[in-house]
Each structure stands twice: as structure tokens, then as C-alpha cells.
Amino acid sequence: MPRGIRKSFFDEPRACLAPMAGYSDAPFRLICAGLGADFAFTGLVSADGLARGMKKSAALLDRLEGEAPLGVQLFGANPETLARSAAIAGGSGASFVDLNFGCPVKKVVTKNGGAALMRDLVLMERIARAVVAEVGLPVTAKIRSGWSAGERNFLEAGAMLEGCGIAAITLHPRPRSQGFSGPAHWEDIARLRESLSIPVIANGDVKSAADYREITRVTGCASVMIGRGAIGNPFIFREIRAVAEGREPRGASNAERLDVLERHVKLQVAHFGERLGIREMRKFYRWYLKSFEGIKKYRGELTGVETCAEVLESLACIREELEKNGRSAPQKAS
Ligand SMILES: Cc1cc2nc3c(=O)[nH]c(=O)nc-3n(C[C@H](O)[C@H](O)[C@H](O)COP(=O)(O)O)c2cc1C
Incomplete structure (x- = not known):
């Protein structure tokens, strides 16, 4: 397992897999690593929960053999608690620790965590300094462009974080008030990169190898973070790697999509147990099967069953139908 x-x-x-609560867990990270993701993040992990020894928080640190270097992403508002939980994350085998200063969710911001810290750079600085001083691993941070369109202080936050010894910053270039919709302002990423000496990881709306080409051109960033574009489409990492190496990207065939989906199901069940694993898989089906004709019927079949054997049986039927109709051919790269 890669460390330190x-x-x-x-x-x-x-190219890395974004922190996405409920999605960026060990099985999906392993799938992405196998298709070329160079590193990955856990979803949000509560620093309070980790420091208090909560099982649910600790389980989010679980990794699988073969994963790419992993950043454990912590959220919270208390510098001492964050430092303590960062040490726990470091001890669990993480390659680096990431601090969340961008989560827009009410439950998080009402406790002064996530994006609320974009409004309190004094506290953000105390947190960053405490965590950097505590862990012997690189510490990164993920920020938004600000709290609202009128409070876009990402340049100020970036300069402060660099001064604290943060190793790299990801900018999700939307203010908190914008949530996940509306345009991602890639030009803000370019401005942040130009203003700092530490690397900036570009993020926001990369859904294809062509988007990767464009975001690296606009921002000048070396590293790119992919979130929604990877859900059910881990092949994006293979396509990006091809582009980065000057090769023509190759899209996934429907047959390959089914193979990877089947592997994902098996990993999920092995990792979470059958009941939870199958339930957690449900949100992935529509994305894996997006390019399939008659997707509604397939999805209905898959989401309606409870056991791994039933899911595998449904996948076998889909595969048979594809072959019968000659629709398992490779698709064009995105
Ligand atoms: C379902 C979902 C869960 C997310 N969870 C987190 C999270 O736990 N931590 C975080 O920093 N960002 C989280 N994000 C934001 C993503 O990391 C990313 O910044 C955002 O989706 C924009 O990138 P994208 O356009 O590539 O998806 C989440 C996004 C989605 C869609």
C-alpha cells in the first residue's frame, strides 16, 4: 500500500477521484485506481467522530490492497480535535490528510465546519497550523471560491494556507451559495494557481477527456480532481491518462461496463457485507448503464433485488441480451 x-x-x-461522501469508498476507489486514478480521497470524515472513537467514522478510513495513495478528508471546527483525528488518520495508513473547507451542507456549516470556514479565515488558519504541526504527512486543503458570490476570498484563503505549510490546495470554483450547480469558474483556479507557489488541484465539471484537456489548458494546473464525472464512469481515468500521454483515448464498450460493474458489486459486498453492499450499489446502476438502450428496465431489475446472486443474475441477463442484439461493441471515448 503506497504511503507517505x-x-x-x-x-x-x-488525475484523482474527488472526495464524495457515500461514493468515494474503498471499493470504488480500487476500481478507479485500476483504471488509472493516480490518487483518491475518502468522503468527509468527522474529526469529532474519529477523535471520539465512533465506529462509523473509523470505518471510513478502511482501505483495500491495491488502492492508489489516499487522502483522508476531515471536517470539523476545533483545531485540537482536528489535529488529534489527523494523527489517527495518519496512523491508519493514509498517504496524506485533506482538510475540508468547502462542504455546503447545512449540518456541517451550522457547526462552523466545511464552507463556513471560508467566512472565518482566523479559525481556518488555526486549524491548518494545528494539523500541519501534528502529522508527519502532507496536509492538503479543499476550498470553495467563497461563502457567496459577493464574498469570494479564495485568493486570501489560498495565500494563508500556503503560509501554514499546506502542501496543495483544491479549489472547487463555486461559492457555497451556488452549491453544485451553475458554472464552475475555471478562471478562478487559474488565478489561484498563478498567485501561489504550492500546487493547485483543478476541480469542477470535468466529465470527459476533452474537459480534462480544456481545464488543464485554462488553469495551467497539473493535477485534476474528478467527482461526478467518475460516478459509474471510472473509465474517465483511463481516457485522461491516454490524453496526458499523447495517446488517443479509448472508450469503454458496454460489455466492459458490465464487467466493471460486476466487479464493483462483488467488491462492495465483500467490503460492506451483502445487505449494505447491495443497497449502496443502487445509486451507481443508472450511471454505469447510462449508454444502454432500455436502461429503465435494467435499472428497475437491479434496484429491486436484495441479494448479490440476484444482481449477478440480472447482469448476466443484460449481458446476454446485449450480445444477442450486437450492442456490446466499444463506444467512442467521451
Ligand atoms: C454526491 C457528492 C458527494 C460529495 N461529497 C464531498 C465530500 O465529502 N467532500 C468534499 O470536499 N466534496 C464533496 N463533494 C464535492 C466534490 O468533491 C466536487 O468538489 C464537486 O462535485 C465538483 O466536482 P465535479 O464537478 O467533478 O463533481 C461531493 C459531491 C457530490 C456530487
């Missing part, structure tokens, strides 16, 4: 990455790790061209 060098600080310069983030200077090199890389």
Missing part, C-alpha cells in the same frame, strides 16, 4: 508521499507528488500531472 513526497510533497512534490502534487506537482506532477495526475
